[in-house]
Amino acid sequence: MFHNEGKALLVQRTETDDGVYKIGQIENPTVCGYRGKTRMPFSSSAGIFAVSGSINTATLEMDVVLEVYGMNLGSLHGYANRPFKIDLDLSMVKGSVGLRLTGLDELLLDIDTKVFQVADDGSGKFIEYKKAHFIQDIPDVRCAPWLSPSSDN
Incomplete structure (x- = not known):
């Protein structure tokens, strides 16, 4: 999860293989x-x-x-x-x-x-x-x- 000034942002990054990434959105009804x-x-x-x-x-x-x-x-x-x-x-x-x-x-x-x-x-x-x-x-x-x-x- 990425952070900005102590607050969680809306995306989560995971590396599935070497050099292969998956970007997903974090469910947050207040922000999203x-x-x-x-x-x-x-x-x-x-x-x-x-x-x-x-x-x-x-x-x-x-x-x-x-x-x-x-x-x-x-x-x-x-x-x-x-x-x-x-x-x-x-x-x-x-x-x-x-x-x-x-x-x-x-x-x-x-x-x-x-x-x-x-x-x-x-x-x-x-x-x-x-x-x-x-x-x-x-x-x-x-x-x-x-x-x-x-x-x-």
């Missing part, structure tokens, strides 16, 4: 319950960045997979209503990406990076790449308390 109405999957890409995962619309808990240049950086865990930021210090990308939920129930990927761009002559330099990329609406979430129905009679 896509059939339940509280878990909503998401997936989107912006340039060299791809993000996918799911958000629990009741607790705002997220399981996120981030890819940069097609390289999977692993499974990450956090909450959409708290700061969720990933600092990157890679050879081709420096900076950070983060996920946030707006008051309008929109899940955004915030990109604040410098990306190495190679020129035709073989030289290159870091180019600033900043963007707030819309992933999807999360309609079952009430982000702004003033949008909730009034309890006054």
Whole structure:
């Protein structure tokens, strides 16, 4: 079983023969319950960045997979209503990406990076790449308390 910050991830790897692996999903209704109405999957890409995962619309808990240049950086865990930021210090990308939920129930990927761009002559330099990329609406979430129905009679 793989672990990330002390929490079990969703896959189990076993080696059946030398160099032959079997990957299976661990049953966990809290994390894997896509059939339940509280878990909503998401997936989107912006340039060299791809993000996918799911958000629990009741607790705002997220399981996120981030890819940069097609390289999977692993499974990450956090909450959409708290700061969720990933600092990157890679050879081709420096900076950070983060996920946030707006008051309008929109899940955004915030990109604040410098990306190495190679020129035709073989030289290159870091180019600033900043963007707030819309992933999807999360309609079952009430982000702004003033949008909730009034309890006054």
